[in-house]
Amino acid sequence: MKLLIAFSPLVVLILFQEHISCYYLTKYASSGYYQDADFVIGGLFSLRVTDGNTFISRSGIEDTSHIPEYVFADLIKHYQHILAMVFAIEKINKDPNILFNKSLGFFLFNVNFIEMKAVEGSMALLSGESPPIPNYSCRPEKTDKLVAVIGGISTSISIQISRVLSLYKVPQISYAPFDQILGTRVQLQSPYQFSMHTAALYQGIVQLMLYFTWIWVGLVVPDDMRGELYLRDITEEMISHGICVAFAEKVTEYSSKNTVNWKRFMERFTLTPVIITFGDTHSLLRIVYFVIFYNLLGNVWITTSDWYITTLPFEQNLIYTHFGGGLSFSFHMDEILGFKDFLRSVQPRKYPHDIFIRHVWSSLFGCPHYYQHRLWDLSQCEPNGSLSTRPLHAWDMNTSPMSYKVHAAVYAIAQALHEELSLRVEGDSFDKVILQAPHPWKLHPFLQKGQVGRSTNEEYSVNKEVSAIKLDIFNYQSLQSGTEAHVKVGEFVFESHSVQHLSLNDKIITWGEHHNQTPLSVCSQSCPLGFSKTAVEGKPFCCFDCVPCPDGEIANKTDMHQCIKCPEDQYPNKQRNQCLPKIMVFLAHEDPLGTVLVSLAISLSAFSAMILGLFICYRETPIVRANNRNLSYLLLISLKLCFFCSLIFIGQPRTVTCVLRQIIFGIVFSIVISAILAKTFIVVVAFKAIKPGSILKMGMVTRLSNAIVCCGSIIQVCICAVWLGTYPPFPDVDMQSEFGQVILWCNEGSTLAFYCVLGYLGFLASLSLLIAFLARRLPDSFNEAKTITFSMLGFCSVWISFIPTYLSSKGKTMVAVEILSILASSAGLLGCIFLPKCYVILLKSGGHSRKKFFK
Structure with missing residues (x-):
């Protein structure tokens, strides 16, 4: 009896260990943005770039909730990713035929660009609270409804999320730029991605270079494996088309140790008018700060939609001053019907439980916010404010490529749910009164048949019968109204390496504040008529000297590699750019x-x-x-x-x-x-x-x-x-x-x-x-x-x-x-x-x- 009395506290402690652990974990927890429904989709987004300082909690998990972090960049425009998910879910819930009158909810977290936060957020989705503890479900009403997760914004974040979710076979759809090596770096199960035809992108960039005769360009890529692949593939394409790489610089992420020799890079940068960048907004953030800090002007930037330059939070004209006139390639996307109207209707009072909108609204409208009665008070902000009134440097009403991916990912999950529920209806196991969420792993077969795919050793896309790939070309320019915008100036259609078409309206292209006409980007000035190119020892083939054609030969085109001999009955003129008929000479009676x-x-x-x-x-x-x-x-x-x-x-x-x-x-x-x-x-x-x-x-x-x-x-x-x-x-x-x-x-x-x-x-x-x-x-x-x-x-x-x-x-x-x-x-x-x-x-x-x- 004494032993029973002695061990009874221990038994109680063991029985309530899970609840006690959850109590301590939720004491300082950040609950995220949760909307309850029959099925819940998790979302892990990145709204800030911080230094990533962490604090070790009692559970042994790094906690970033209460130590003030230094914010390098507050990416207000990334809030559009969250709104794209909310809009898609609301639209799905309005259609009773998709989920058989069942609703779809969400559970959203901001993990910034910190890998540890990505792990923590993934575990929070599984346990129902943040910070979590592995294998504990503190909120079964949340975790049991989880069917899939959308995230993250970069390869590194996606990998950390996948390391956790793959253990429980929870489907993950990454909206990061496509990375074909992502599947080989995750041990268990790779996330789903939206495939990207890199060959079409490379060909489009090369054809654009040839269109403007830009044959001396610089390359800037992230310092990771994806950057290595970009560098290898695009360099091969450029060299095969007669374009030289002036320099290739690998840039580390902003929060990582800087390995770039900025002095050397600045020298190269100033001598190369056209710069091609591959990478996303976060991985190339360091280069943006460098360009602005050193006030490097006059370069034309060729980018992809992954590097959404207008996302960066700088003064109104600062980004345009340094990056205006740039050209951006984006895979063609149809307009999301109703999304702009939805953005116009977004207000804090419409979504009072949105923990992210308070900071967004305060930053966009320049007003303070207060926490009262478990709600954030934004009464001092403009009551009827609309996102459509904000300038481009603060907010973009156009759908960003990543928002488009998030919206498509929601519909891919909804489609998979629809097909899974349809099977249950056909099997007479459907109960309209009580319907539990399916196990997440049951959605894998349906997701694999959809528009997203898994990356293994090569690109995978279910829709392989697409005959042509279309890329839109945008120009970052200042409109007459004084605002900046991305204006579509052309498109590139790729069917094969032999069948492709570039259409460009160069009359509406502007080259920023520093060029009145199309800039030149060459290592050596073009050889005029009458001269041929000769290679310069120790330099790429785009660098050359111009030498006059020898006697009897001409160069009737610029930049000729070799002069051509005149026919025997003709001779070169003094300029050696044209063959003239020789005069017939004989001793005539008229002489x-x-x-x-x-x-x-x-x-x-x-x-x-x-x-x-x-x-x-x-x-x-x-x-x-x-x-x-x-x-x-x-x-x-x-x-x-x-x-x-x-x-x-x-x-x-x-x-x-x-x-x-x-x-x-x-x-x-x-x-x-x-x-x-x-x-x-x-x-x-x-x-x-x-x-x-x-x-x-x-x-x-x-x-x-x-x-x-x-x-x-x-x-x-x-x-x-x-x-x-x-x-x-x-x-x-x-x-x-x-x-x-x-x-x-x-x-x-x-x-x-x-x-x-x-x-x-x-x-x-x-x-x-x-x-x-x-x-x-x-x-x-x-x-x-x-x-x-x-x-x-x-x-x-x-x-x-x-x-x-x-x-x-x-x-x-x-x-x-x-x-x-x-x-x-x-x-x-x-x-x-x-x-x-x-x-x-x-x-x-x-x-x-x-x-x-x-x-």
Whole structure:
């Protein structure tokens, strides 16, 4: 009996341990925002960014309820997430067909961005009070109705919530940005997420960069695994499209230790006009404070809807000054019908038990609030105040992407409940009077079939048959009314990597306070026309130097990697940005040089004709009869043909003229030189023929001279015939010798044959020169050896000079050199051989002879 009395307090203590524990736990508890109903959805939201100071309670759980926390950022606009959940639940409760006339309630907590608070809030949902104790249910009327939980706002918060809820198989829908590694980091059961097609997002950003030719951009990501994946994937896409990453900075959360070298980051930041950010509002909060603190201006920010920049609580124009003009990608969302009207109707007196609205209202309307009679007194605030009257920097009436997710999550849970209840109705187990909430784990099969999915090693979405993904593009700009707003300026539709479409109304885009036009974002200035890019050692491919195009090449576009050669019939202009048609160049009759040469050839031909006429007129005179006058006639006629053959060299080269010019030149000149050789032979042989006892007769000498002319000419004809039969001359073009010119010329075909023709003429001329030189001292009044010697000296001098000059000249100059050589050598022969005889005939044969000639 004494033992019973002694142990009775211990038995009582054990029996009431749970109630005693709950008493101590609720003594300083924060009950959250609770609305009773048949089914309850838990909600864990984040309304502030604090330092996270904690206090160890008696239960061993860190308690953050009573130690004042330093608030880094009061995110008033996140209150819209709570209102989205309240609105969805009220709308569902108004439809009796969804939950079979049963109501849906909520149990909401603010966990800020503190992981320990997320754990505590999850346990509070399971125990019914806060702070809780594991495996105790202090409020069964609350905990037994819990069917699912919505939260948290970030990956880290979602993980901590899941660590608790997964133990009890309570469904959790995270409204954080999609994280494909979330499922691998939670040991038991991963939360449901709204899937996001990151490939579409990356392609949209890349196409936007290409649209504005922004090829030098910076990347800012959270310093976590999600940031690593963002960095890897977007960098690959950008590089494959010719976009360079100027820098990539990983930013830690605001409450974590700073690992960023801000000095280096500032240098990079100021040199990079366009910055792309991936991450949510909380993970990138540090970068926002940094930009504002150091007053960094003029950058264009490309963001996603996860980083809702207007959520941050700063002065009215402060955010716009630093982030105005930015562009944001958001997956297309249909407007939530009635949500804006609901926001306009929200007032503290409408929701007197809302423990969050007092602070929101006090902050938005600048009025104090007091706690009286277990209710918060906001009598000094505007009684009929409306959220729609608040400016954008304080409140946004547009549905944020996270509010949209919260609203969709409520409907996903309601749909799962509807399907679960439908099965019970079909199984005749439905009691309209008493209906307990289903076990939370029973909703998993229905949630997996809905619009939310679980992340494993790859993205999961039930709705895989969506043919196209649409992203809206918003521009953060200041309206004419003086307020700021996100204005839709375009959209990006993604079907596949090969089928995608970007439509952008860049006329309505504004670039903030620091740009009047679309800013440039390049590492190196664009290479102008006429220049090509060359890589700079040690720098990305977007950094380059511009070098002029080499000779013969152009760059007709900006930023060309390599200059292109002009076609052979074209040449680059001075700027080397355009190919111009080359000028056709040949020695034409209309050219001044061509006109002079034609005039000179005709004049010399006429002069030779006059000499021929003089010789015919005085054919019986001794000076004409000497040395075989027929040879003189032949020589004069050949010289006349030589002058005329030079005319064939003038004009546009054609097949006929190319063949005839060299052949006629070679044959006619061989006749001329052969005739001179015959004359020289006659001078030598004539003296031997008149000696006593000589067997040579003058008739034989004449026939022998004729044979010399025929043989000399026939050999040249044979050489020309072989030339024509093997590789004859042909018209050709030279596009390389002269800049900007296409030289039309006659290709000699066989160079060997051409020089054989010249060589044979040189042989005949040398032989004539040698014989004439030996016969120069023979006593004869009409000895032509001296004149022939001088003529051959001049002839050989001209053609010896011709060869190097001909080889070193191009185009019409080369033709002119050959024509001048023909005219000069022919004129030299005509002058040296026949002018002395004309002088004798006209001036020393008496007046009778002159009168006869001029008649």
